[in-house]
Amino acid sequence: MANLTLVQAINLALIQEMEKDDRVIVLGEDVGINGGVFRVTEGLFKRFGPSRVVDTPLAESGIIGASIGLAMAGLRPVPEIQFEGFLAPAYDQLCTHAARMRARTRGALTVPMTVRVPVGGGIHAPELHSDSPAAFYVHQPGLKVVVPATPYDAKGLLISAIRDPDPILFFEPKRLYRAFREEVPEDEYTVPIGKARVVLPGDEITVISWGAPVVQCVTAIEQSDQSIELIDLRTIYPLDTETIVNSVRKTGRAVIVHEAPKTAGLGAEVASRIMEHCFLYLEAPIQRVTGFDTVMPYYKLELEYLPEAERIRKAIQEVAAY
Amino acid sequence: MANLTLVQAINLALIQEMEKDDRVIVLGEDVGINGGVFRVTEGLFKRFGPSRVVDTPLAESGIIGASIGLAMAGLRPVPEIQFEGFLAPAYDQLCTHAARMRARTRGALTVPMTVRVPVGGGIHAPELHSDSPAAFYVHQPGLKVVVPATPYDAKGLLISAIRDPDPILFFEPKRLYRAFREEVPEDEYTVPIGKARVVLPGDEITVISWGAPVVQCVTAIEQSDQSIELIDLRTIYPLDTETIVNSVRKTGRAVIVHEAPKTAGLGAEVASRIMEHCFLYLEAPIQRVTGFDTVMPYYKLELEYLPEAERIRKAIQEVAAY
Amino acid sequence: MPVRTVLSTNIEYISILDEHGEFDAKLGKDLISDEDVVKLYEHMTVCRRFDEIAFKLQRSGRMGTYPENRGQEAASLGAVYALRKDDWLVPCYRENPGLFWRGLPMEYILLHWMGDERGNQIPDGLYMTPQAIPIGTQMLHAVGLAWASKYRGEDRIACTFFGDGATSEGDCHEALNFAANLDLPVVFVCQNNGWAISVPAKIQCSAPTIAQRGLAYGMECVQCDGNDIFAMVKVVRDAAALARRSHRPTFIEAVTYRLGDHTTADDARRYRDSAEVEMWKKRDPLIRLRKYLVDRNRWDDEKERSLQADAKEQVAAAVKRAEEIAAPSTTDMFDSLYAQLPDQLRIQRATLRTACLGQDPSQLEGGIEASRQQGIEETVSEPGLP
């Protein structure tokens, strides 16, 4: 066991999978000698050399398109996109090819790749360095989307992702990169993709979140009087509907928290599923505490935009009082 | 008044706006002498010449990126993207720039452009020619998204869109291009963006749809015994929540129908809003009749995938019986 | 000297068997044995017949949109002939002759255009990706495939095909740039057939050649007569050797012409001159190849008659095979989406509905567990081509 940050846990997972399986290669912008702008790939270049840790030209569609080819040939590429805002140029290769290759070839060609992308606000970063585009990729069938919120989960989920036979978007909440440390086993282990985690048990209200806001949820819950069950989805596609539904059938009340804009965000999907599956159990409308339906503001206003603990707490009170 | 197809109505709107305002220019692949692969721009090249109807290189990011520049300079570009599947390469320019320009420059630069895109299945087209990606763009603040379902609305909405000071995605349901004709005024007129249309009045169940499935909904409703209110959203961002909410407060039951995959589709947003605003009025869970959470299949299976009348009818019956 | 020249370069054009049947014996020496020329000619003839029948299938409602390859047979065929059997082919949709030569059964292409994904279920060992519909995107996959083989120390290379229009896409640039800067063994073959639907090639590239796109990357680049199978074999063979030897990519512009409409959904008379088409008909790759064989006493009318009959039969058999394959079942769209189907999708698959009763998380008697088991059982026998 070691006491690791999220960055260190991911770094460790990369090292262990690369040690174990020489089909795993890392590519992207500045992932080599620089170790990535967040130092997630620190030390990899030295350890595994330039053929397994590759600084590519500055072109995200190229990175993902080439990774698709690498994966179809049987390798396990782990491309890094430097910031979520720069995933957009690769949207076409992701949705048009990576997501569809298995389906359109009826399984003849597959794309086992794990795209690592830092995500989300809260670190006073420049424009397009603080967005939360994950829901876009949830709407595209053929992809899986993972968002760890703790070092332990990050390591276990990344190992699962790299071993998964299908394309996975692995969003790393950059606000949590160095926010806290956690005991993480030295050995390799996996956390299953598609399974939520009950962070705090409770039976009056269910709070559902993923990524960085999970931390804000904990704070908000600590300040609340009710018995609140906090669920960290961990994987946002496929969604662990069972865990959500079981909880809300118990509590009858739910609050969903995410950073992305409200409209057509993933909160809508979670709320709809709850409504579909728990209709007769619901005692209050489900609340969505999210980013506003505005462009993510530059950092002077980012904390006004993000679902901070105070806004979450308020929503919890209202749901409780309904 | 003339009896026009959807294609003809759009063509007429383009001609009239171009006649009226020389800031309006049309650009895209094959929009010139060929009149577009669906003939929507038929006759424009001859009428307005090569400086106003421009065949561009085959590059969608280029088409949208250049249109952003044209619009910032004060023109009113109306780019055409040949099929919805090829909007994906322009996703970055749309979401990263077009959607954000006004916000990030605090109004100093604006992007009054209307991106026309054929959308949806049902015409036995090849791969990537039958998808429904509209919800992706609803989740991106700064854009507006319009989907007409009738020739009358198409003309009026397109004129509104071209005159709108903000970037608009104008999705044209290609299954309806020549499906039926309708009386369309010769004169120019506008249909307001952001306002839904009550297609059929009713007070037992609300059915909500937009684009091509509206026609399937009508068929399904004709086969049903209940008094059903059918709402054609027409604009999917901004959503006309008022019309939806007023209807469901009356009926207490709702079915939402769209072609895109269910998960994180726009149906989730509509359902969530209904749940938020009509919680105490709802008498049954809201049903979503949508495409499956699979890649849009090639055309041999497309009618199994699309929300055809029979599936809609079934959902109506179940909601009624709940 | 304040103004100094830091680069001088040029582009060459290669032709061996020209449109008049003139053969450059020096360049063409030992390029293709006469036996193989016969086989290539026969193959091109079968492909020509294939186009004719595919066109008719579409017109009679038995198939969807189809893009004829007519007039461009030499380009992909010459390229694939020049490659090794295990080199990756990453095509667009005008490379049927090359794909068939490699061994793809003709019914696969038919199935694809009949709206059936099983047309993309390329049999093992053919080393090809399926036809690419989104223009310009597939070249990056060739880059990745080539990269993987270099990574593994294999000497397999990748060859990718695309049109003049495709060279306008950003992905094309990124693919060329990756290959050049990361030293990857890719052969880029641009079939410049003069048109991208109704848009003439000069809108895609107003430079004198498309070949010079490669100059941007310091890449080997060459223009050749794409209707001349000898020229194609030569330039691709050279490019493949370079790629195998030193992992350097090459950009090849094969100048050819689309004799048919863009696809069956197109009417090329709307935008192009019949005079242009007539001129190019004279440059048909089949005409000159037949003349080459006749001149060398390798071909005669009798052989031609029997070839035509044979082609007819081969294509008819392929059509029969394509049409006899049982229709796909609705659940097929679920079964190849993921290696293992997620729970919600199992439910959708088992119930074939998205609407939800709102009463039970599974919509099925027996709950999620039952549906999961049912799903697993039902996905075991994955349908495919016989």
Place this chain on the structure above:
Amino acid sequence: MPVRTVLSTNIEYISILDEHGEFDAKLGKDLISDEDVVKLYEHMTVCRRFDEIAFKLQRSGRMGTYPENRGQEAASLGAVYALRKDDWLVPCYRENPGLFWRGLPMEYILLHWMGDERGNQIPDGLYMTPQAIPIGTQMLHAVGLAWASKYRGEDRIACTFFGDGATSEGDCHEALNFAANLDLPVVFVCQNNGWAISVPAKIQCSAPTIAQRGLAYGMECVQCDGNDIFAMVKVVRDAAALARRSHRPTFIEAVTYRLGDHTTADDARRYRDSAEVEMWKKRDPLIRLRKYLVDRNRWDDEKERSLQADAKEQVAAAVKRAEEIAAPSTTDMFDSLYAQLPDQLRIQRATLRTACLGQDPSQLEGGIEASRQQGIEETVSEPGLP
């Protein structure tokens, strides 16, 4: 002749005032008046000071990430000097010297990096787009801006700036290709500063020059010493004249060097040699320009001292202005999103919450109507720079 050369071309490199202070009198004749050279030198010095202070602001927590322009001052400044006041500037983020020369108040750049959109609210009449953060995307906007001016029959052109890294992006290719094939008056200025964060330029372009990217499009292209303001003025002036005269674009590679870290978030010592940095320090554009002026008795230590004092003051004043602007209010993020705020957004704006009580569609006393009115009133006075 079966192999024939269909294109011969080359790339030239232009330098006028070299790193040793040698001036090519013939090429440099009448390029910039001595008075203007003084002004340009003064301006570059102010910009250098700006960088120093911006760096300190970041280090002391008064500003976010900042990318120094240090060492690259001549490139954008020479370009903007050579353009007309109403030509569009479409920058990246290393063109402060050019933007300031055009008239952008320095506090705008500070505000941007302080996380305030008002730094992008470019005053009317400056004809520039804000700094572009997503690499390589802005060149297409220059294409559109130039296109609009050609469409209107104006002779205004557009000049866009980008780095060596940006040339790897697909959008860069699409921009160049559009400009070349649609005949648009764009000047493309690539600041090749040797690095894209930690990635050396040869990974972006292993060809001998980046300038040759332009050969792909049959475009005019040239490489020049980007630290030589005379060379910059010459090549941009020629390119602008060509664009104005015949709507033809030009690709310019300005060879320069980033003396600082990529941004304040970077530590360049991790990946590059100090020897390389030392060598480039000698090629500093300011050093040679000062020498040029001293040699011509246009400059002395006294002037330098007073310039330094003046620069200090100017930058301090800009920092003061930036820091004195009242913090943005939360509602600002709504007010510039659309010309007219949609209803739901009016509610979000008025209530500043996304969660919904579930009781009333408006969450407000008085319903949607009230919130709409309130919204309208509150958006009337849009906050901006004084």
